[in-house]
Amino acid sequence: MMDERFAQGNSLLHTRDPKAKIIAATAFVTASAITNSFTVAAVSFALSIVLFFLTKLPVQLVLKRLLAVNSFTFFLWLTLPLTYGGSEFTAVGPLSLSMEGIRLAALITLKTNAIVISIIALLGTSRIANIGHALESLHLPQNLCFILLFSYRYVFVIYQEYRRLVRAAQLRCFVPATSIHTYRTFGYLFGMTLVKSWNRATRVHQAMVLRGFDGHLIPLSQDRYTSDDTIFLSVMLSLTLLLILLNFL
Amino acid sequence: MPKPPIIELRNISYAYPHNSMPILQNLNFSVSDKHVGVIGSNGCGKTTFFQIIVGLLTPDTGQLLFHGENVANKKQLRELRKEVGFLFQSADDQLFSPTVIEDVAFGPLNLGYSSAAAEKIALETLMDLGLSGFEERITHKLSGGEKKLVALATILAMKPKMLLLDEPTNNLDPRTRKRLIDILQGLDLYQIIISHDWDFLDQTSSILYQVEHGHIHKCEEDHIHVHRHIHKAGDHPHRHIH
Numbered sequence: 001m002m003d004e005r006f007a008q009g010n011s012l013l014h015t016r017d018p019k020a021k022i023i024a025a026t027a028f029v030t031a032s033a034i035t036n037s038f039t040v041a042a043v044s045f046a047l048s049i050v051l052f053f054l055t056k057l058p059v060q061l062v063l064k065r066l067l068a069v070n071s072f073t074f075f076l077w078l079t080l081p082l083t084y085g086g087s088e089f090t091a092v093g094p095l096s097l098s099m100e101g102i103r104l105a106a107l108i109t110l111k112t113n114a115i116v117i118s119i120i121a122l123l124g125t126s127r128i129a130n131i132g133h134a135l136e137s138l139h140l141p142q143n144l145c146f147i148l149l150f151s152y153r154y155v156f157v158i159y160q161e162y163r164r165l166v167r168a169a170q171l172r173c174f175v176p177a178t179s180i181h182t183y184r185t186f187g188y189l190f191g192m193t194l195v196k197s198w199n200r201a202t203r204v205h206q207a208m209v210l211r212g213f214d215g216h217l218i219p220l221s222q223d224r225y226t227s228d229d230t231i232f233l234s235v236m237l238s239l240t241l242l243l244i245l246l247n248f249l
Numbered sequence: 250m251p252k253p254p255i256i257e258l259r260n261i262s263y264a265y266p267h268n269s270m271p272i273l274q275n276l277n278f279s280v281s282d283k284h285v286g287v288i289g290s291n292g293c294g295k296t297t298f299f300q301i302i303v304g305l306l307t308p309d310t311g312q313l314l315f316h317g318e319n320v321a322n323k324k325q326l327r328e329l330r331k332e333v334g335f336l337f338q339s340a341d342d343q344l345f346s347p348t349v350i351e352d353v354a355f356g357p358l359n360l361g362y363s364s365a366a367a368e369k370i371a372l373e374t375l376m377d378l379g380l381s382g383f384e385e386r387i388t389h390k391l392s393g394g395e396k397k398l399v400a401l402a403t404i405l406a407m408k409p410k411m412l413l414l415d416e417p418t419n420n421l422d423p424r425t426r427k428r429l430i431d432i433l434q435g436l437d438l439y440q441i442i443i444s445h446d447w448d449f450l451d452q453t454s455s456i457l458y459q460v461e462h463g464h465i466h467k468c469e470e471d472h473i474h475v476h477r478h479i480h481k482a483g484d485h486p487h488r489h490i491h
Contacts, residue, residue: 004347127347153345203342206305210330211407212359220354220364 006124011056018126018134020229024236025122031243040246045114051121073109080105129219158197253317254279261311274463285441286454295443334404338415340396350384356407374406394425411439418446
């Protein structure tokens with residue numbers, strides 16, 4: 001998790017300034033998210049794939065992420081065609097599948113994938129520390145940037161503490177079952193995870209403060225906004241504008 | 250007039266919240282020797298003593314003096330923390346960046362060095378500790394001994410004048426332990442070392458203090474007593490310090 005696998009690389013998108021990427025991603029994602037048009041969603045999906053290939057990241061990596069996301073859209077496919085109403089597309093036994101339901105499920109799936117892929121391509125290609133720093137220089141409230149950076153940092157800590165406790169339980173032959181003992185054990189595990197993570201987080205924060213940390217994370221690789229970034233941003237914003245205009249065709 | 254000690258504690262008392270018994274009571278201490286060892290039983294307040302020195306805990310009463318001046322505001326505390334480095338008991342609490350180089354450069358960056366300068370300092374520090382080639386290693390995948398040395402590097406990169414080491418030899422294998430001893434002996438810095446490892450203290454400190462009943466006091470240098478013991482190399486001449 002801390003490896004920031006997507007951020008490793010030297011492609012056209014990796015070397016762009018995160019400020020430009022954040023603005024481009026915000027515009028692009030918003031335009032893709034609010035559309036009702038199939039054409040727009042399809043075009044933004046295609047664009048996101050192009051962006052992804054610009055990153056030169058291995059395809060398997062992103063497929064794994066998409067699998068996770070589409071496990072959610074899968075449930076939409078299960079429910080929407082049955083419940084949405086409208087004109088009947090076809091009937092399977094006593095069940096009638098609605099045309100509008102299928103259309104909506106497809107639209108949501110297309111949009112979701114376009115958004116996830118474009119975020120991986122645009123934001124995933126920068127380290128979180130650099131993103132946080134860029135958000136700060138875009139004048140986002142400092143506390144928000146701080147929360148972003150530390151949620152990211154401590155999710156990992158909490159996960160580690162939890163794994164450690166689960167391992168300790170397993171080593172003493174704990175096998176989850178449907179019993180009060182299991183529920184109580186998981187209650188203890190979660191409670192203890194919170195307490196231990198809190199203590200650990202306090203110590204990590206102390207270590208940071210002692211080394212002069214005052215709320216600003218300064219990334220080692222400083223980004224410099226260049227004319228290439230301006231070109232990139234203009235191209236991205238023009239494409240986004242086209243997406244928006246497509247809605248009115 | 251003699252130069253004031255880098256750190257002095259005057260009549261420090263501290264009690265943890267929800268605990269009526271203070272853990273430190275009217276504690277007085279000033280740094281006179283370069284290499285100080287601190288001993289004491291578990292839970293006697295040794296770590297609390299360190300946390301008071303670097304201002305992580307604010308004493309209930311008493312004064313913390315840095316170069317003879319009362320540490321009263323954040324700016325002074327920042328100066329103090331720049332000069333006094335604290336190596337935690339657990340290196341895991343100290344390393345938080347993905348890669349070693351980022352973690353070591355974290356301090357210098359906070360001190361206002363440019364990225365290039367911070368990176369240079371970090372690389373030099375790693376080299377001094379014999380950790381060249383570790384730059385791109387992932388911190389949480391290092392071995393226990395490597396983590397300890399990298400944690401030390403993160404502190405030395407801030408170019409402190411004084412080091413506080415909290416049980417530095419815990420869980421170290423003999424080779425890393427020896428390496429740590431060599432490193433500490435080679436550093437021209439004030440060092441206060443908390444340890445239960447007598448042999449380590451014998452090699453790294455010139456004076457021994459004990460924390461007991463909320464106070465800290467110098468140990469008598471030669472306290473002669475008779476005891477029985479057993480060890481493998483018993484027929485070779487050796488020193489005994491307890």
